[in-house]
Amino acid sequence: MFREAILGAAESPQLQRFVRRHGMRLGASRFVAGETLDEAVPVLRGLNQKGLYANTTLLGEGAGTESETRAVVRAYTAIFDRLAAERLRVNVALKLTHLGLAFDEELALANVRELVAHGSRRGSFVRIDMEESVHVDATLRVFRALRGEGHENVGTVLQSYLYRSPGDLESLLPLGPNLRFVKGAYLEPRSVAHPEKSRVDEAFRRLVERSLTAGGFSAIATHDEALIAHAIAFAAEGGIPRSRFQFQMLYGVRAGLQLDLVRRGYDVLVATPYGPDWYRYLMRRLAERPANVLFLARNLVRR
Numbered sequence: 001m002f003r004e005a006i007l008g009a010a011e012s013p014q015l016q017r018f019v020r021r022h023g024m025r026l027g028a029s030r031f032v033a034g035e036t037l038d039e040a041v042p043v044l045r046g047l048n049q050k051g052l053y054a055n056t057t058l059l060g061e062g063a064g065t066e067s068e069t070r071a072v073v074r075a076y077t078a079i080f081d082r083l084a085a086e087r088l089r090v091n092v093a094l095k096l097t098h099l100g101l102a103f104d105e106e107l108a109l110a111n112v113r114e115l116v117a118h119g120s121r122r123g124s125f126v127r128i129d130m131e132e133s134v135h136v137d138a139t140l141r142v143f144r145a146l147r148g149e150g151h152e153n154v155g156t157v158l159q160s161y162l163y164r165s166p167g168d169l170e171s172l173l174p175l176g177p178n179l180r181f182v183k184g185a186y187l188e189p190r191s192v193a194h195p196e197k198s199r200v201d202e203a204f205r206r207l208v209e210r211s212l213t214a215g216g217f218s219a220i221a222t223h224d225e226a227l228i229a230h231a232i233a234f235a236a237e238g239g240i241p242r243s244r245f246q247f248q249m250l251y252g253v254r255a256g257l258q259l260d261l262v263r264r265g266y267d268v269l270v271a272t273p274y275g276p277d278w279y280r281y282l283m284r285r286l287a288e289r290p291a292n293v294l295f296l297a298r299n300l301v302r303r
């Protein structure tokens, strides 16, 4: 209910105007590493210095024209160059709607192909995020096309709230894929996604178990300590080496848990986005946790 209310309210133009104007000062910077790459680089370096891996994202989704998508490609090309020049252990996660998927799948494929090839030259990796359920088929088609062309430095995401994800996982396993597992962050109808949190959690557990058993690389992206503990125990019992999986969390969320896992010898990657277009990303983070809305509200009162 809370999640629906926040994600619904996020569409209000008045709220958008207010949050865009004041949000960074009110606390959006807890979740976003700045508005420019120059601001993000020291944050990314700081994470690496603590023993964490990171990925970065130029925030934005739903580009409307081909020329907008070409600007995004140029920006990511510069990001790869900068990450390599700075010798950071940081790769890239991007959204296909930022590259044109919502209006031209071929364009999105051409754009992401160019970026995956450039990332490979810079020794980097591209994670294709998963967006609303209407984009899942096209996203998986693009991922398969890239793998079919021989690109190995690319992975994508499966969302455990979707009924279809176990089937998608089975169909991807022959590729030995690099997959990130998440619960899912969008407002989806009951016809496509489990409405009950307990079922989403159970589905997450099963997807991770299946992926760990089957091969490929599993990025276990959650802050849920019970699911993390389960994955650790499951991998240990099955003799699955730590090199075959990684934990992933969001910048600004459960930083203590991230470091604790590193101390225990697990790889942890912190998803650390930046950019001026942070509004929708912030609203999804607020929708995940009532306390985050209070956090922003407290900063508003303190101003």
Ligand SMILES: Cc1cc2nc3c(=O)[nH]c(=O)nc-3n(C[C@H](O)[C@H](O)[C@H](O)COP(=O)(O)OP(=O)(O)OC[C@H]3O[C@@H](n4cnc5c(N)ncnc54)[C@H](O)[C@@H]3O)c2cc1C
Residues within 6 Å of the ligand: 128, 129, 130, 131, 157, 159, 182, 183, 184, 185, 186, 221, 222, 223, 224, 225, 248, 249, 250, 253, 254, 270, 271, 284, 285, 286, 288, 289, 292
């Ligand atoms: C690295 C990474 C990449 C992601 N990529 C995608 C993607 O491509 N597509 C997609 O749909 N979703 C993505 N997500 C978001 C994901 O779907 C969930 O919405 C999000 O991770 C919250 O779910 P949870 O697994 O942490 O579990 P929850 O059950 O929501 O939370 C478990 C606990 O984690 C903490 N927590 C969770 N979220 C927050 C928060 N925002 N602020 C503070 N504490 C919090 C709380 O302590 C909470 O009790 C990604 C998440 C991560 C970590």
